[in-house]
Amino acid sequence: MDTSPPDPQLSALYQELILDHYRRPRNKGTLEHATHTVSLNNPLCGDEIDLQLRVDGDVIKEARFIGRGCSISQAAASMMTQLLKDKSIPQALALADRMSAMMQGDDGAARDKTLGELRALAGVSKFPVRIKCALLPWNALTDAVKP
Amino acid sequence: MLDVARLRADFPLLAQRENGHPLVYLDNAATTQKPQAVLDAIAEYYRTTNANVHRGAYDLAIRATEAYEAARAKLAAFVNAWAPEGVVFTRGTTEAINLVAGSYGRANVKAGDSVVVTAMDHHSNLVPWQILCQEKGATLRMVEITEDGRIDLSDFSRALERRPKIVAFPYVSNALGTVNPAAQLTALAHAAGAVVVVDGAQSTPHLKVDVRGLDCDFYALSGHKMLGPMGSGALVAKPELLEAMPPYHGGGEMISRVWDDHSTYNKIPHKFEAGTPNVEGAVGLAAAIGYLERIGRERIAEHEQALAAAAIDKLTQIEGVTVYGPRGKSDRAGVVSFTYGDIHPHDIATILDQDGICIRAGHHCTQPLMRRLNVTATARASFYLYNGLNEVDALAGALVKAGALFGYVPA
Numbered sequence: 001m002d003t004s005p006p007d008p009q010l011s012a013l014y015q016e017l018i019l020d021h022y023r024r025p026r027n028k029g030t031l032e033h034a035t036h037t038v039s040l041n042n043p044l045c046g047d048e049i050d051l052q053l054r055v056d057g058d059v060i061k062e063a064r065f066i067g068r069g070c071s072i073s074q075a076a077a078s079m080m081t082q083l084l085k086d087k088s089i090p091q092a093l094a095l096a097d098r099m100s101a102m103m104q105g106d107d108g109a110a111r112d113k114t115l116g117e118l119r120a121l122a123g124v125s126k127f128p129v130r131i132k133c134a135l136l137p138w139n140a141l142t143d144a145v146k147p
Numbered sequence: 148m149l150d151v152a153r154l155r156a157d158f159p160l161l162a163q164r165e166n167g168h169p170l171v172y173l174d175n176a177a178t179t180q181k182p183q184a185v186l187d188a189i190a191e192y193y194r195t196t197n198a199n200v201h202r203g204a205y206d207l208a209i210r211a212t213e214a215y216e217a218a219r220a221k222l223a224a225f226v227n228a229w230a231p232e233g234v235v236f237t238r239g240t241t242e243a244i245n246l247v248a249g250s251y252g253r254a255n256v257k258a259g260d261s262v263v264v265t266a267m268d269h270h271s272n273l274v275p276w277q278i279l280c281q282e283k284g285a286t287l288r289m290v291e292i293t294e295d296g297r298i299d300l301s302d303f304s305r306a307l308e309r310r311p312k313i314v315a316f317p318y319v320s321n322a323l324g325t326v327n328p329a330a331q332l333t334a335l336a337h338a339a340g341a342v343v344v345v346d347g348a349q350s351t352p353h354l355k356v357d358v359r360g361l362d363c364d365f366y367a368l369s370g371h372k373m374l375g376p377m378g379s380g381a382l383v384a385k386p387e388l389l390e391a392m393p394p395y396h397g398g399g400e401m402i403s404r405v406w407d408d409h410s411t412y413n414k415i416p417h418k419f420e421a422g423t424p425n426v427e428g429a430v431g432l433a434a435a436i437g438y439l440e441r442i443g444r445e446r447i448a449e450h451e452q453a454l455a456a457a458a459i460d461k462l463t464q465i466e467g468v469t470v471y472g473p474r475g476k477s478d479r480a481g482v483v484s485f486t487y488g489d490i491h492p493h494d495i496a497t498i499l500d501q502d503g504i505c506i507r508a509g510h511h512c513t514q515p516l517m518r519r520l521n522v523t524a525t526a527r528a529s530f531y532l533y534n535g536l537n538e539v540d541a542l543a544g545a546l547v548k549a550g551a552l553f554g555y556v557p558a
Contacts, residue, residue, distance in 0.1 A: 007166075010501050016554075023489065045524065069493075
């Protein structure tokens with residue numbers, strides 16, 4: 001049996017912080033008085049997210065989600081909902097762009113402190129088929145707030 | 148067991164390494180790798196025989212037509228079809244089932260009729276019937292499965308009480324590996340007056356299939372799941388049914404005489420083969436059949452059953468792993484679907500890929516089945532004649548590593 005240590009790229013992909021968000025998702029559940037809701041799924045793999053936002057003026061006061069899927073999509077959703085609190089919609093969309101850049105392998109984005117804990121997902125860029133998992137909640141966000 | 152080392156030498160792709168490891172290809176229910184004999188047959192066809200079929204008056208075109216029709220005869224014999232003209236070449240199982248729904252179904256199913264499918268059907272043997280029933284105002288009745296992943300025979304009988312026009316089911320489940328009692332189901336459906344459509348995508352590559360013995364009416368298969376090229380496949384049907392059916396696609400080849408406002412149609416099977424066919428696919432498929440016949444399907448089925456049994460044994464020893472589908476050896480093909488604690492199947496597949504192990508993760512085009520299993524996805528290992536017990540060991544070993552990486556703690 002192969003007992004070699006796990007591949008370093010894999011260890012980078014499945015950091016403890018990601019597994020922690022996967023197993024103990026923050027802001028998971030239904031948001032009372034949501035002003036924006038959107039459901040997205042990935043028909044190929046079946047990952048699902050229902051994103052709910054409470055927006056006041058152009059500020060996201062609260063974000064919650066209900067979802068089922070892999071560790072990457074669910075951790076990304078959990079981290080995103082934390083980060084969005086009290087961000088303006090333009091700020092949120094700018095973060096979505098930074099997230100997307102990080103997934104394309106942009107090192108600057110991967111060091112950008114404004115992405116907070118989401119930087120733990122930088123390793124996903126080495127796994128092209130999993131990028132859509134990390135971006136699923138962000139695509140839900142852009143769908144939800146687009147004019 | 149088959150001599151895997153010797154067989155693998157026939158498959159150039161299997162010699163590749165993936166992510167620095169020997170390739171362990173365990174996604175054969177999705178598609179299979181191709182032996183050199185198939186690659187050679189396709190290249191040889193284009194080097195020496197290529198011309199459009201059923202048209203040319205010259206010798207080259209006649210040889211192309213002969214190669215195409217020889218492939219049809221070979222496939223007919225391989226599944227014990229009623230006649231070569233009862234074999235319609237299609238792009239695969241999906242197109243074959245759509246042909247039946249779009250032609251036989253549209254001509255025979257009316258408002259208030261019912262069509263029966265099962266909860267373990269692949270979307271390709273479900274969605275065409277949904278579309279048909281919606282168009283006709285007919286009822287689609289889905290037969291339930293038992294806890295251990297078999298068709299629920301009492302629910303099947305209840306569904307037949309409405310005397311459905313069509314009953315469709317898979318011979319072998321692509322998600323669970325269940326080998327269904329196809330002859331028994333067919334007899335029951337016939338007794339209720341239904342026409343029977345068998346999805347043979349997962350049975351034809353692995354079992355000795357005898358469509359006349361089953362006595363089904365339509366049987367759909369894919370070439371790429373049985374060592375043949377992608378885009379090859381067939382609908383095998385009782386010729387008298389095909390004769391009575393309206394055409395499916397219109398165009399060249401399927402006509403007899405064409406007037407300004409109407410046409411008469413060609414004989415079967417050509418009536419259902421509009422346009423230039425996939426001759427390369429048919430020739431490659433015939434070579435694949437030759438390869439499978441040299442090994443023998445009984446031996447292939449036995450080999451895969453042994454691999455599945457070993458995999459179930461190894462996997463269920465890992466705490467937290469759940470294997471779905473029947474536990475019996477005789478009614479199970481070489482497909483092993485499983486979950487591992489709270490580690491999502493996509494994460495399992497990514498981790499295994501780093502060890503060069505290719506498995507499928509997802510809903511396997513069986514979303515209604517996944518709902519009944521109360522999962523959104525499973526991981527699936529599916530075996531073929533070139534897989535060995537060492538690959539079962541590699542799978543189990545990589546799963547243990549996945550558990551360690553995820554810090555999986557048994558509940």
